[in-house]
Each structure stands twice: as structure tokens, then as C-alpha cells.
Amino acid sequence: MEVMSSDTNKEHESLTCGAMCFIPKPIKVTDLPKIYQLALNYKRNGKSVVWTENNHKDTYVSVPQQIQLLSEQANGLNTKKKTCSSRSMTSTNGSCVRADSSRKRKSNGSSGDDVESVSQPTKKKSKLTWTDELQDLFLQAIKHLTLEKAVPKKILEHMNVPYLTRENVASHLQKYRQFLRKVAEQGLLSLLSIQEKDSILSHGPIREPHYNYCTPSSTSWYETSLNNRLFYCKPGQGLLGQSRLLSNTREPVRFNQIPHKYMNHSSTNGPRSIGSNFTLPIKTNLNFSYQASQNVGSTFFEPSLMANKTGQSSQVLGFGQHGNNFNNNMMSSYGSLTPNQPGHSHFSYGVQSFLNNENSAYKTRSHAHATSQPTFEVPPLENLNLYDDLGNTNELPCDTSNFQFDHNKVYYITLHYLLFSNVST
DNA sequence: ACTATAATAT
DNA sequence: TATATTATAG
Numbered sequence: 244m245e246v247m248s249s250d251t252n253k254e255h256e257s258l259t260c261g262a263m264c265f266i267p268k269p270i271k272v273t274d275l276p277k278i279y280q281l282a283l284n285y286k287r288n289g290k291s292v293v294w295t296e297n298n299h300k301d302t303y304v305s306v307p308q309q310i311q312l313l314s315e316q317a318n319g320l321n322t323k324k325k326t327c328s329s330r331s332m333t334s335t336n337g338s339c340v341r342a343d344s345s346r347k348r349k350s351n352g353s354s355g356d357d358v359e360s361v362s363q364p365t366k367k368k369s370k371l372t373w374t375d376e377l378q379d380l381f382l383q384a385i386k387h388l389t390l391e392k393a394v395p396k397k398i399l400e401h402m403n404v405p406y407l408t409r410e411n412v413a414s415h416l417q418k419y420r421q422f423l424r425k426v427a428e429q430g431l432l433s434l435l436s437i438q439e440k441d442s443i444l445s446h447g448p449i450r451e452p453h454y455n456y457c458t459p460s461s462t463s464w465y466e467t468s469l470n471n472r473l474f475y476c477k478p479g480q481g482l483l484g485q486s487r488l489l490s491n492t493r494e495p496v497r498f499n500q501i502p503h504k505y506m507n508h509s510s511t512n513g514p515r516s517i518g519s520n521f522t523l524p525i526k527t528n529l530n531f532s533y534q535a536s537q538n539v540g541s542t543f544f545e546p547s548l549m550a551n552k553t554g555q556s557s558q559v560l561g562f563g564q565h566g567n568n569f570n571n572n573m574m575s576s577y578g579s580l581t582p583n584q585p586g587h588s589h590f591s592y593g594v595q596s597f598l599n600n601e602n603s604a605y606k607t608r609s610h611a612h613a614t615s616q617p618t619f620e621v622p623p624l625e626n627l628n629l630y631d632d633l634g635n636t637n638e639l640p641c642d643t644s645n646f647q648f649d650h651n652k653v654y655y656i657t658l659h660y661l662l663f664s665n666v667s668t
Numbered sequence: 669a670c671t672a673t674a675a676t677a678t
Numbered sequence: 679t680a681t682a683t684t685a686t687a688g
Binding site: 368370371372373410411413414415417418 | 682683684685686
């Protein structure tokens, strides 16, 4: 036990009476490491090591980063923070780092097992939690760097968060890219007819349900996010090959010869409903799908459109993990529509710029609660560009029911471009 | 730097 | 139990 007292003179007395530690009140954050060390020592050795100002430094116990951080932070800057989950502790950037029972993956084969855990005072790393704040920094870094050049090291530098490691960033970046990929796929999928989707997804006969990838009960942040927004991006020169990041392979996503039997029917002139809450916009009407969205409540469908009349890209797309139910960063992102630029007849869907994010989570939230329907004009929806092997542009109509694929061609869709091109450029 | 996957969390 | 997230090995 520890004795806590405001009376500094009680130290000796307390210790001699069996207290393990004397910490004068008021307890400071800087005391945490002491307490931690004590507890750990006790647990490891089964006996107490009396802690005094004189001896504690000799006792080697690795104190989790977050606790050290806490005490370091105590001497300074940081204050505001969000609540992390119960087992978490808040650290500098609002990130949560969980104390974590030792876990160390071993390179396989010889597993000497716990030898180390007993003998060495294992330095265990805490698991980083990507909070909104970190996520925000992360996105800012990417935005700043440009996705192409956004590599872990640079991102790390730009983020400038002391306790972050390159590995943390790399891992996160990996997840981020996965997300982008999904978004891209979904975005594309949304352009295809149900039959086409089905054929792509299953390579087989149509299965029921057709729309399960779009169900609102999904709890996945990225999946959810995919279902609820319009994407915009300006089509342009084909950037073949640049979709690398979005594709598992190093090639652009390609659609090989979609079976003819799926190509020619399913004409729809009205909106097609995907799942129960999402309506695919076609041709001339983009707006309605988000009307529907709003009724579902902000937990699931954020007002996904933001009027942006400037013609500059303004899409904000965050991404994140848990925290706000469905409304984590990722899902709360919203898309925007940008009026057609004169001279440009192409209008396509895509995720527009994750990279313009400035503070997605919060901005988004405020948008969510701000006003009623954003009003905006929907420019005539036109076509998505496809590029064939030769770099020739084909157009994929938004309503693909009448689109004739040339089965002798391989179509590339420039996902990366869809995702990252800047409207204004 | 990147990716696959183990370890862990939920 | 399944899925999601993060750490780690290669």
C-alpha cells in the first residue's frame, strides 16, 4: 500500500510501518511512474521494494511509454483532451495508448518462449490508438506531402508527434491505403449495374442479396463511408498506372471483359436503390440520395454533401477507427459536388481528395448539425472515363445499362486519379 | 517502403 | 466467434 499524506514528515513513519511508498500530496502526474514501478516490481518479485527518492532510479522497471509521457506532459503544454476508453490513458496528442500485457511476436522457429520475459525487463511497447487528432495530423501530412510522396518517414516528420514511430505511421498508412482501395472499388461499383457488379464480385450467377456490400448495418468505418457519399472528381488526362496505391497489384484496376450477358439489360431510368438507404444517382439527379441519407440520422448518414460553389476541391475525407460509433472520422467524411467547369463535359464520381482534410472529424460534425439540406445545383451528370490499353479514353456512362463494352479490350479505370485529383487543377 | 500476417482488442 | 486494429517480420 501506499501512504498518501500531505504531511511530508510522515514519510519515514509510513515506510517503517510497511508502506511501500511515500508520496506527498498532492499527487502529481509525475508520480505515476513511481506508482507504476512499485506495482510492477511487486508483481514481478512478489515483494515490495520500498521506494524512496534515493533508490528508485536504480530499480529498473520499464515504465510504459504512456505513463512516462504523462509525467513529461505534466511539465508542459498539453491539456485538452478527449476521453479515451476506460483502459486507456491520454497522452500528448490526445492519442490513447493502452497499457498492454507483454506481446512480442517472434520470428518463427525457435521459440525460446518466456525466457526473456523472466530474465529481462522487457521493454514493452504500448499500442497506439489513432485518435481523431492523430488522424487529423496524419491526413494533414498526407495532404501536405501529396499522396504520392507520402511515405512513413515523411509523414512522421510532418506530423511531428514525439512518441510516434515510423512503424506506427507505416502501419496506419497501410490501413489508410486499404481504405482508399475500398473506396475506389466501391465508388466504381456504384457506377455499374447490379448485374455487372454481380459478375465482378462473384464471377457467377446472381446471388441474393445483391446489395449486401452496401448494407447500412455495416459497422466498418470504411464500408460505411463508402455507402454514403457522392464522390466527385474531375476527370482528365488518364493517369494510367497511378492507381497503384489503390490496387493490390501494381497495376491499375482493370475490368476484364465483362460477360456480355450481364451487359445489356437492366435498364433503369429511375434511381436504383441499393440497400435500403442508398440510392444510386443516375444521369440527371444526384441529389436525392442524400436526402434519403439524412433521415437515417447522423450516426449513419452524414449530410454527405456540402455545397461548394467555389469549384475548388473541398471534399473532406477523414478516416479513423472507433470512438464515435459509426461516426468516426472516416465515415463522417462527406463528399462534395462541384459545378461543372466550363468546357468540361465530364463529370464523374470518385472520392475526392482525402487530402484536403483539415479537421475532418470536427468540421464534419459541424456540417452535420449545420442547417438543413445544403442546397446546391446538380450539374448534369456525365460520364466516367475509362481508358483502354492504348490510353484511349472511353466513357463509362453513369447509367451503364446501355453501355457497350468492347470485349476485346481491357478497361482501366484510373482510380487513383478519381480519388486524388484536385478539382481545381 | 511495403506487405503479409501475428497478436491483440472489441 | 468474427472482425478490426496495430505491431512486427521479412
